[in-house]
């Protein structure tokens with residue numbers, strides 16, 4: 481089973497509240513297992529994602545970590561490859577087939593300036609193109625390339641609701657016993 485964790489660096493509770501929520505929602509929807517974040521502790525962010533799990537299923541985890549470098553070293557010891565997503569890195573087109581050989585990954589994304597240590601400690605610095613954009617876009621494109629689109633059909637176990645895809649309108653059904 482492929483396992484992906486996100487490390488969101490330096491979350492600022494007020495400035496980043498929407499963006500970090502979107503990082504988590506995108507990672508959850510596109511096949512990651514959880515997100516850790518450093519910076520400000522934000523229980524509102526954690527509650528929001530918990531509420532999405534409760535309604536739409538799955539078990540996506542959001543946890544605060546005080547020391548990202550220590551956490552990265554722990555993940556390395558547990559066999560995870562560390563990928564720092566940065567516009568300065570190696571173009572994803574040139575590296576994605578190599579990265580698909582690993583089934584345990586940590587994806588690091590920054591908020592503002594990312595400290596040099598993360599460029600050094602990571603196994604790979606990967607660019608989703610070499611132009612600046614956003615951490616949400618970087619996570620989305622990476623996961624979609626890594627899973628080759630299959631993550632978009634992922635079934636979320638548990639929760640209260642599911643959607644029947646339709647060409648027009650919104651069809652939402654209530655689950656029976658989480659199925």
Ligand code: SAM
Pocket residue numbers: 565566567568588589590591592593594606607608609610611612613614615616618
């Ligand atoms: N100039 C900043 C820096 O130090 O990288 C850009 C910060 S950007 C608003 C926030 C995060 O989005 C970055 O830390 C990186 O993780 C991600 N990001 C933005 N553009 C990217 C790109 N082209 N490829 C990969 N990741 C990107």
